[in-house]
Amino acid sequence: MPVNDLYRDYRLSWFGQPGESSDVVLMSRVRLSRNFARLPFPNRADMKQLAAVQSMASSVFSDIETAAGQEFDAVGLDGLTELERRVLEEKDLISESMLESTQYRSAYISADRRVSILVNEEDHLRIQCMAPGLDLTTPFETASRIDDAIEAKLDMAFDERMGYLTSGPTNLGTGLRAEVFMHLPGLAYTRNMNSVASTAQQLGILVQGIGSKDNETPGSFFAAMNQMTLGYTEASILENLAGAVKEIIAHERRARKALLLYSKDRLEDAVWRAYGILRYARSLDEKEIVELVSKVRLGIDLGLLDELPPEACADLLLASRSEYIKNLSGSENLSPPEIDRQRAAMVRRVLADHGREGIT
Amino acid sequence: MPVNDLYRDYRLSWFGQPGESSDVVLMSRVRLSRNFARLPFPNRADMKQLAAVQSMASSVFSDIETAAGQEFDAVGLDGLTELERRVLEEKDLISESMLESTQYRSAYISADRRVSILVNEEDHLRIQCMAPGLDLTTPFETASRIDDAIEAKLDMAFDERMGYLTSGPTNLGTGLRAEVFMHLPGLAYTRNMNSVASTAQQLGILVQGIGSKDNETPGSFFAAMNQMTLGYTEASILENLAGAVKEIIAHERRARKALLLYSKDRLEDAVWRAYGILRYARSLDEKEIVELVSKVRLGIDLGLLDELPPEACADLLLASRSEYIKNLSGSENLSPPEIDRQRAAMVRRVLADHGREGIT
Numbered sequence: 116m117p118v119n120d121l122y123r124d125y126r127l128s129w130f131g132q133p134g135e136s137s138d139v140v141l142m143s144r145v146r147l148s149r150n151f152a153r154l155p156f157p158n159r160a161d162m163k164q165l166a167a168v169q170s171m172a173s174s175v176f177s178d179i180e181t182a183a184g185q186e187f188d189a190v191g192l193d194g195l196t197e198l199e200r201r202v203l204e205e206k207d208l209i210s211e212s213m214l215e216s217t218q219y220r221s222a223y224i225s226a227d228r229r230v231s232i233l234v235n236e237e238d239h240l241r242i243q244c245m246a247p248g249l250d251l252t253t254p255f256e257t258a259s260r261i262d263d264a265i266e267a268k269l270d271m272a273f274d275e276r277m278g279y280l281t282s283g284p285t286n287l288g289t290g291l292r293a294e295v296f297m298h299l300p301g302l303a304y305t306r307n308m309n310s311v312a313s314t315a316q317q318l319g320i321l322v323q324g325i326g327s328k329d330n331e332t333p334g335s336f337f338a339a340m341n342q343m344t345l346g347y348t349e350a351s352i353l354e355n356l357a358g359a360v361k362e363i364i365a366h367e368r369r370a371r372k373a374l375l376l377y378s379k380d381r382l383e384d385a386v387w388r389a390y391g392i393l394r395y396a397r398s399l400d401e402k403e404i405v406e407l408v409s410k411v412r413l414g415i416d417l418g419l420l421d422e423l424p425p426e427a428c429a430d431l432l433l434a435s436r437s438e439y440i441k442n443l444s445g446s447e448n449l450s451p452p453e454i455d456r457q458r459a460a461m462v463r464r465v466l467a468d469h470g471r472e473g474i475t
Numbered sequence: 476m477p478v479n480d481l482y483r484d485y486r487l488s489w490f491g492q493p494g495e496s497s498d499v500v501l502m503s504r505v506r507l508s509r510n511f512a513r514l515p516f517p518n519r520a521d522m523k524q525l526a527a528v529q530s531m532a533s534s535v536f537s538d539i540e541t542a543a544g545q546e547f548d549a550v551g552l553d554g555l556t557e558l559e560r561r562v563l564e565e566k567d568l569i570s571e572s573m574l575e576s577t578q579y580r581s582a583y584i585s586a587d588r589r590v591s592i593l594v595n596e597e598d599h600l601r602i603q604c605m606a607p608g609l610d611l612t613t614p615f616e617t618a619s620r621i622d623d624a625i626e627a628k629l630d631m632a633f634d635e636r637m638g639y640l641t642s643g644p645t646n647l648g649t650g651l652r653a654e655v656f657m658h659l660p661g662l663a664y665t666r667n668m669n670s671v672a673s674t675a676q677q678l679g680i681l682v683q684g685i686g687s688k689d690n691e692t693p694g695s696f697f698a699a700m701n702q703m704t705l706g707y708t709e710a711s712i713l714e715n716l717a718g719a720v721k722e723i724i725a726h727e728r729r730a731r732k733a734l735l736l737y738s739k740d741r742l743e744d745a746v747w748r749a750y751g752i753l754r755y756a757r758s759l760d761e762k763e764i765v766e767l768v769s770k771v772r773l774g775i776d777l778g779l780l781d782e783l784p785p786e787a788c789a790d791l792l793l794a795s796r797s798e799y800i801k802n803l804s805g806s807e808n809l810s811p812p813e814i815d816r817q818r819a820a821m822v823r824r825v826l827a828d829h830g831r832e833g834i835t
Binding site: 392456459 | 740741743744747748750751752753754755756757758812816819
């Protein structure tokens with residue numbers, strides 16, 4: 116079953132791979148929240164009702180495959196180990212809430228892994244579609260085709276005035292959530308993130324740091340997403356987000372040029388030191404890796420470092436995640452220092468793989 | 476003239492090369508201070524008297540060559556550029572006081588560079604002999620042979636009760652100063668340097684950090700030297716120092732074993748990170764290099780890092796000195812950031828040279 120590779124492979128075709136403005140944008144994601152009519156939302160449903168939702172979803176499985184034009188794996192979450200669930204969650208293919216509640220929960224994952232349909236998450240169905248670079252159109256069209264195929268067979272909870280009914284009020288209406296993941300070291304280093312985020316806010320776009328506990332954003336990775344789902348058409352929501360992201364991309368590129376102009380030497384030194392540490396450290400924690408990879412990627416994008424292709428950076432981020440490493444090692448109980456050691460070894464392996472590619 | 480290579484080569488056969496206990500000891504040095512009879516010490520001499528000293532030294536030049544069994548270069552310090560003098564001083568072949576006062580000052584440097592005789596430094600003659608590893612015997616014997624050859628022709632200032640008369644009181648008597656340069660990261664990391672230094676003090680041995688401003692000792696390099704020159708025979712001075720050094724070596728090796736036992740993972744990570752930064756940094760200051768090289772050398776000695784021979788570390792230290800780099804670049808007025816950039820480039824060159832040696 117191809118989905119089994121997910122636990123051993125790290126690469127994801129939609130993350131950090133070449134695409135439009137992929138010097139700044141790592142991926143785009145569109146999610147549609149849908150609920151079947153006449154059944155309570157999952158958080159209020161009993162086991163029988165959850166089972167009913169799952170069997171309704173099953174009944175349109177082949178329609179989904181036809182609409183998406185590819186095969187899917189139906190992954191029942193209670194058939195997975197906890198570690199396997201955590202790996203899927205790290206890869207954003209299932210959500211955090213599905214780590215604990217597993218009964219009658221499943222994920223339909225497409226062969227190219229760009230589509231993941233969650234059954235009995237917060238809503239009965241969440242149709243997630245991903246693409247590399249800045250591309251909201253492809254994922255939205257795929258999600259819509261899948262939605263249409265399902266709605267051709269099954270009734271959805273829909274109100275003429277409100278639109279699609281959802282478990283959380285923030286998804287009400289279109290049920291559409293679109294997100295763009297960006298690498299913004301230029302804006303972060305030049306301390307322009309706050310003004311960019313507050314300008315975006317005025318356009319109804321939320322910009323927030325990824326992986327940021329205690330208000331740090333290791334590696335300057337940010338996500339921009341729509342805040343409104345009600346009272347706008349899907350097209351205007353996507354257009355509004357794409358427009359804001361294009362503004363941010365332009366700001367980011369200007370900030371990078373300014374950095375290159377005013378601090379090239381310091382930047383070059385920082386970029387190569389980060390590369391040296393990635394290549395040789397024997398212990399790396401998850402946060403440090405993100406910071407090092409961010410610097411290396413900026414160096415590649417600015418033409419300061421040429422020993423790696425840009426895609427290697429995404430591979431480094433994905434291959435160095437803790438749950439992935441624990442699952443590979445076959446041990447749930449790896450100590451944090453041992454994870455950090457295996458993570459550093461994994462980083463060297465990924466770099467060596469890219470090194471070989473570079474030589475041949 | 477072979478001495479000209481000194482300004483362009485960095486390697487010194489007596490520094491950090493293989494020898495007895497060279498896992499801890501980088502070099503041994505013996506210095507004899509001598510003054511000609513009936514002429515004032517250099518700091519009280521007029522130009523005519525300095526000239527007289529120089530011509531007396533000249534008159535025994537070929538006797539010195541015969542005694543040392545090799546050719547010498549007679550380097551007149553006022554024939555050198557200031558940068559060239561600074562390079563010689565960095566290599567410990569002339570002393571700091573000879574940077575400014577150059578008239579009638581010269582250095583006789585042997586072909587293997589293990590002997591440097593300073594004329595009109597603090598004393599009329601300072602005969603310095605160096606050897607790699609812990610070896611006070613060879614340099615002392617060479618210095619004594621040279622001293623005997625000079626004294627066979629010329630009268631020295633000598634008092635039956637006091638011994639040899641010298642410009643400074645600390646050299647009075649035997650005129651013998653012996654020094655051993657050591658790398659003591661084990662004792663430094665385990666915070667045992669203070670107790671080692673104070674035990675040595677009780678034996679009349681001064682142990683002090685090298686390159687330590689503000690009480691730091693970058694890279695944990697220390698020198699041990701005799702404090703007494705009067706009232707002891709040369710043999711007992713050397714024996715006392717060698718005995719103390721052997722004690723320190725034993726302590727250092729025990730400390731390294733303890734580090735390996737209790738902090739191997741942390742140490743291994745620190746060692747490889749230092750190596751990664753040396754290989755890839757684009758800017759390195761003199762102090763950081765010393766710290767990085769110290770870690771790498773410890774890693775080599777403990778068998779944690781195998782990409783370099785131990786001698787490479789000495790090369791890195793010598794090749795990355797500021798005056799040497801300035802002189803190579805041909806410019807007195809290199810800015811500090813530019814020196815740091817060229818230093819990082821030089822480090823990469825030295826590592827690449829050793830890499831090639833490793834491959835062939």
